[in-house]
Amino acid sequence: GAVVSQHPSRVICKSGTSVKIECRSLDFQATTMFWYRQFPKQSLMLMATSNEGSKATYEQGVEKDKFLINHASLTLSTLTVTSAHPEDSSFYICSASPGGRGNEQFFGPGTRLTVL
Amino acid sequence: QKEVEQDPGPLSVPEGAIVSLNCTYSNSAFQYFMWYRQYSRKGPELLMYTYSSGNKEDGRFTAQVDKSSKYISLFIRDSQPSDSATYLCAMSVSGNTGKLIFGQGTTLQVKP
Numbered sequence: 001g002a003v004v005s006q007h008p009s010r011v012i013c014k015s016g017t018s019v020k021i022e023c024r025s026l027d028f029q030a031t032t033m034f035w036y037r038q039f040p041k042q043s044l045m046l047m048a049t050s051n052e053g054s055k056a057t058y059e060q061g062v063e064k065d066k067f068l069i070n071h072a073s074l075t076l077s078t079l080t081v082t083s084a085h086p087e088d089s090s091f092y093i094c095s096a097s098p099g100g101r102g103n104e105q106f107f108g109p110g111t112r113l114t115v116l
Numbered sequence: 117q118k119e120v121e122q123d124p125g126p127l128s129v130p131e132g133a134i135v136s137l138n139c140t141y142s143n144s145a146f147q148y149f150m151w152y153r154q155y156s157r158k159g160p161e162l163l164m165y166t167y168s169s170g171n172k173e174d175g176r177f178t179a180q181v182d183k184s185s186k187y188i189s190l191f192i193r194d195s196q197p198s199d200s201a202t203y204l205c206a207m208s209v210s211g212n213t214g215k216l217i218f219g220q221g222t223t224l225q226v227k228p
Contacts (some may be wrong), residue, residue, distance in 0.1 A: 006159070034216075039123075043204060043218045044160070093159050104150070105216060107159035 003027050004096050006108035013084055014116055021079045021111045023094030029074035030096035034105060035067070038091045050077055084115045119143055122205055122219030132227050135192040139205035139219045142186065146207040146217075149181050151190045154202045154221065163203075164190060195226045 003026040004080050023033060032051050036044040048069050052055040056069040066088075068080040077096075081088055091112055095105040126192035129135055135150075148167055164179040166172050166188075172179045178191040180197045188207075192199055205219040 001160075004159075043220045046215060049215065091157070095159075104148075104162070104165055106162060107152070109159045110157070112157065 002033045002098075002106040004030075004106050004108040006111050008111060010112045010114075011110060012116065017082055017084050019084055019113060021081075021092055021094075021113075022077045023077045023079070023096065023105055023108050025075045025098075025106070027045055027097040028096075028098045030077075031099035032097045033071055033077040034076075034095045034097070035069060035079050036093045036095065038093060038110075040091075040114060042111065047079075063070070065080065081113065086115045089115045117142060118220075120205065120207060120219045122222055124156055124222060126223040128225045129195055129209060130193050131165055131195060131197060132193050133226070135189055135195050135199070135224060136189040137192075137203050137222050137224070139158050139171075139188050139207075141188075142205060143207075143209070143217075144183070144186065145209045146183075148208045149179070149188050150216070151177075151179055152154075152204040152206060154181045154204060160204055171191075189225075191223075195224075197226050197228050199224045 005024045007022045032096045035047045038044050047062045048056045048058045050069050050071040052071045052074050056063045071077040093110040097105045120141045123190045151164040153163050154160040162184050169183045176193045180189040202221040202223045204221040206216040
């Protein structure tokens, strides 16, 4: 149980294009989903928290107009990196929480984004 | 000072050794403590989940929380090469939105 999927697992795009990453909780309903970014040999940096049906809460320093988050249902959240640039290249990981048990989070396998 | 401190290592041990991984923290409001294992280029996998102080055992893994010292540990018995990964501690405040604060992660290598 508690499986979270991400798609795509890897994406390479040209500078200026937009990229959408999907995060799905496969066997539970996620009241809250989180988006993280991870640079090589570094820990996870929380970008934003999203609750189904409401606007995402972004962490300080994260541009909400650049990283668009939509949490359309209790099993799906999407992150769109708009007008991507090489500095946006990173490992993006989502997590999902079923709620009710002290903020336990289950992570997806991550998406490797490379912007040329 | 970071809210959660974790020695990044790397930590190298022979197969079969007992491994001790640790984190310290500064926020006394943390109530939930987790250990995640992350293999290279993969998402973190939840290993242990503990509420408040005490010990929790699951197979070869034991998690300890000492809130008075603001110190948590993960012990791995009979370590295997397949345990080679980065181990991240994470913690959150009771009643929060669910935001986890992560340690930097400790890279562990178990040599056959």
